[in-house]
Amino acid sequence: MYFAALLARTEDGWEASDTELDDVETLSDLADLAREASPDEDTVLVLIEQEDSWFGVVRVDGEEDPRIFVSDAAAAARSSYGEILLTDELLGRDGDAGDDLDALDLDGTEDGEDDDDAADADVDAGSAAEAVPHGPVGDAAILDDLGVSEKELKSLTEDALTEIAEALGASEVLETVR
Template structure:
C-alpha cells in the first residue's frame, strides 16, 4: 500500500494535495503533476512511502531538474514507484514509461502482497539490480541534501524511520496540511 502527497510552498506556507498514484505511469507523469502544483518558482516536494518499508522524495524548484532520494534503494527497487526513482538515480537509459513489470501494489502478478524491509541471509532471491549487474544499495540513495535548505539535514534525512513523511512535514512546517490529506 502506498501513500503519496505533494507539498507545494506558497507565500502563505505549504499546501498539500493527495498525489493520485493511479495517474502516475511514469516518472514524467510524476514530474508533470508536481510542476502543475508549483506556485511560481517555489519548491514542490513529492513524498511517497510504501508500508513503512521505504520512502522517497522528489523535489522540484521552478524549471530546474528534479532531485531524488530514496530511504532504501534495494527495497524500493522491488516496487513499481520505487523502481522509477531508483532507475532515475542510477541514470538508467531505459525508457520504461509503463509500469508493466509490477502491479501498482508493488508485487508481481501472482506474488503475495508483503514487503520485506531487510533481506534474510538465507533468502535465495536476488536483490534488484542497478544499470549494470551490481545490486542496488541497501540503504539511503540519492541527493542527501535535497531538503537541507528546508530544514532537513542530510544526517536527519538518512536517519528517518517509521513515519518518516510526518517527520519531514514537521521539519518543513507542513504537518497540518500533510495530515489533512492523509
C-alpha cells in the same frame, strides 16, 4: 500500503494535496504532476512512502530537473512506485550500456562459435547492472535548505514523512490529506 502527497511551498506556507500515482509511469510524468501543483514555479515536494519499508522525496523547483532521495533502494525496487524514482542515473548506471557494442561480435570468436567464458561474463555483467543497493540513494541534501539535514534525512525510518513535514512546518496540512 502506499501514501503519496504533494507539498507545494507558496507565499502563504505549504499547501498539501494527496495524489494518485496510477497514471504516473516515469519520473518525467511525476515532475510534470508536481509542476502542475505550483503554477508559480515554487518548490514542490512529492512525498511517497510504503509503510515501514521505504520512503522517497522528489523535489521540483520550477523547470529544473527533479532531485530525488530514496531511503532504501532495494526495498523501493520491489515497488511500482519505487521503480519510477530509481532511474539509471540515480543508481549510477549507464543507461546506454549494452547496446551498440554488444550487438557486434567482438568477443574474439567466429560467428556461431561458442565461448562459454564470454557468455558467463555477459551474465555476470547483466546481474551487476541490475543490482540495486540496500540503503539510501540520491540527493540526501535535498531538504537541507528547508530544515532537514542529510544526517537527519538518512536516519529517518518509520513515520519519516510526518517527521519531514514537522521540520518543514507542514505537519498539519500533510495530515489533512493523509
